[in-house]
Amino acid sequence: MQYLALIYSADGTGPQPGTEEWGAFMQGYADAGKTYHAEGVMQGGNALEHTSTATSVRVRDGKVETMDGPFAETKERLGGYYLLDCKDLDQAIRMAALIPTAQFGTVELRPIMQVELPE
Amino acid sequence: MTSSAPDIASLIHRIMRDDRGRLLAALIRSLGDFHLAEDSLSDALERALIHWSRSGPPDRPDAWLLQTARRRAIDRIRKDRGLADRAPEIRRLMEEDEAERAEAAPEIPDERLRLIFTCCHPALDEKSRVALTLRTVGGLTAREISRAFLDTEPAMGQRISRAKAKIARAGITYKVPEPEDWDARLGSVLTTIYLVFNEGWTAGPGEAPIRATLCEEAIFLARLLTDLAPEDPEIEGLLALMCLSHARHGSRLSPDGTIVSLDDQDRKLWDRALIDEGLTLLDQAMARGRAGPFQLQAAISALHVTSDPPDWPQIRLLYxxxxxxxxxxxxxxxxxxxxxxxxxxxxxxxxxxxxxxxxxxxxxxxxxxxxxxxxxxxxxxxxxxxxxxxxxxxxxxxxxxxxxxxxxxxxx
CATH class of the missing domain: 1.25.40.10 (Tetratricopeptide repeat domain)
Structure with missing residues (x-):
């Protein structure tokens, strides 16, 4: 079963680049990635640029409208994700707990919907 | 000889009270689907009422119900989802059916431990864990649960079906947790059971009967756990704690309904058998040498009932x-x-x-x-x-x- 692990944190709550903690933090991500590969759950994942670079798009009455900024302004921002193929939710929770940002932010696990598309 | 309809109705009522959790657990195990299991069991009960009234109850009513429910599930799967894509499931169910028919007195596997762990999964909200556990393992009706938790029946029904939908869609598997998850997951189960107990414990006089049911239900669930997962000191600790508390059930309210503080309670009203059971369980748990929060709470409770006045310095150390x-x-x-x-x-x-x-x-x-x-x-x-x-x-x-x-x- 596939899960999207959405990684949220508020600005300035985690280790900052250039500090001593930053190295350990990034190492934590490298270690998590290694475990995901070893467990065979890794399907993909990326860090995202800050929400200040986001563009929101919608189509109304056939017209494309673009807006500067994220869909919703929240204190905790989506900063990255993994796509994990796990045995069940228990394994997904164990994997999510390895994400260093979970120490100060929140990882939301969303099951990928099973849809049968018409052929 | 045919039995009268009231006899059959009361037999079915008794089976539902005593065996519903076990039957449902076995069905969920073979069907992998909460809703389908419940619906099929309801179908089987309806049939039981008709068949048993006509030709008398079978020798093994529980096995009859399980088999009938499984066949009803096959019918439902065929009807609802088309045969082709469900063929493997149907084949497996029919094999189980065959295997069972070959045995004279089929043993119904006790799958309730899986069921308890599933219902108490920490990914479910606390109130939903309580409701789902009482409904599926304990066999309380949605009505009884809603009354006990001062909620409306539709709201409680909705809570239960939302929880079941999450179990199905979020990949909460119907299993006993892996060793690395055991402690945390067991903690969630024990906390849920203790919540049920506490809800029953904080009762006013008008609510007393349904609330007492909750205390007994919680004790039943913990006893079941000690059977299904023996030699776990925290399970024993929780059961000990609840026995020691529930033993004082009769003395904690005065005849006019006011709370009597522990020191003023009439010790003659305490249930000696339950206290002894609690103390024995506690000794057994402590002897395993792995202390935990429920054992400590039980030990505190034990000091309250065994010494008069209680040994407060010792209680403080335990706290x-x-x-x-x-x-x-x-x-x-x-x-x-x-x-x-x-x-x-x-x-x-x-x-x-x-x-x-x-x-x-x-x-x-x-x-x-x-x-x-x-x-x-x-x-x-x-x-x-x-x-x-x-x-x-x-x-x-x-x-x-x-x-x-x-x-x-x-x-x-």
Whole structure:
């Protein structure tokens, strides 16, 4: 079963680049990635640029409208994700707990919907 | 010989009370689907009512129900989802059916441990865990559960079906957790059961019957767990704790419905058998040498019932250890009460004042503060705290008890 692990944190709550903690933090991500590969759950994942670079798009009455900024302004921002193929939710929770940002932010696990598309 | 309809109805009622959880657990195990299992079991019960009234109950009503439910499930799968894509499932169900028919008295596998762990999965909201466990493992009706938790029946029904949908869609598997998850997952199960017990324990006189059912249900669930997962000291600890508390069930309210504090209770009204069971379980658990929060709480409860007056310095030490496992404000509140009872009133008061921000809307905090401030000679503070406690209380018996304490304070 596939899960999207959405990684949220508020600005300035985690280790900052250039500090001593930053190295350990990034190492934590490298270690998590290694475990995901070893467990065979890794399907993909990326860090995202800050929400200040986001563009929101919608189509109304056939017209494309673009807006500067994220869909919703929240204190905790989506900063990255993994796509994990796990045995069940228990394994997904164990994997999510390895994400260093979970120490100060929140990882939301969303099951990928099973849809049968018409052929 | 045919049995009369009322006989059959009461037989079915008894089976549902005693065996529903076991039958449902076995069905969910083979069907992998909560809803389908419940619907098929209902179908089987309807058929039982008709068939058994006509030709008498079978030798093994439980096995008959399981087999009928499984066949009904096959029909439902065929009808609902088309044969082709469900063929493997149907084949497996039919094999189970065959295998069972070959045996004279088929043993129904006890899959309730899986069921309990699934219903108490920490990915479900706490109230849903309670409702789902009572409904599926305990066999309480949605109506009984909604009455016990002061919720409407549709709201409770919705909560239960939302939880079942999450189990199906979020990949919560119907299994006993892996060793690395065992402690955390068991903690969630034990907490859920203890929540049921506590909900039953905080009863007013009008609510007494349904609330007592909750206490008994919680004890039933913990007993079941000690059978299904033997030699776990925390399960034994929880069961011991609930036995020791429930033993005092008959003496905690006076005839007019007011709460009688532990020290004033009539010990002759205590249930000796339950106390002995609790003490034996506690010894057994402690001998395993792996202390945990439920064992510590049971040990505290044991000291309350075995010594009169209770050994407060010893109780305080146990609370110190409990706070090490679980430094929550409520545990620290109870610890402060033990400190006061052990004689250090000022130390207790200082500790309580530090807890105020965290427990400002928690009624027992103000009740304890009122009591201890009174003993420390701060009558104004005691009055204020007791008045707040009365405002926050949701039970009439409790309000009455607190008003009595307020009246007993020396006038200023």
């Amino acid at each position: 110190d250890r409990l706070a090490g496992f679980n430094p929550s404000p409520v545990v620290r509140l109870n610890r402060a009460v033990a400190i006061a009872e052990a004689g250090a009133v000022q130390e207790a008061l200082d500790e309580l004042i530090g807890l105020e921000p965290a427990l400002a809307s928690y009624q027992p905090f103000h009740a304890a503060l009122g009591e201890i401030a009174g003993r420390a000679g701060d009558i104004t503070g005691a009055r204020r705290a007791l008045r707040t406690a009365i405002e926050l209380s949701r039970s009439d018996t409790e309000k009455r008890w607190l008003s009595d304490r307020l009246a007993q304070l020396a006038p200023h």
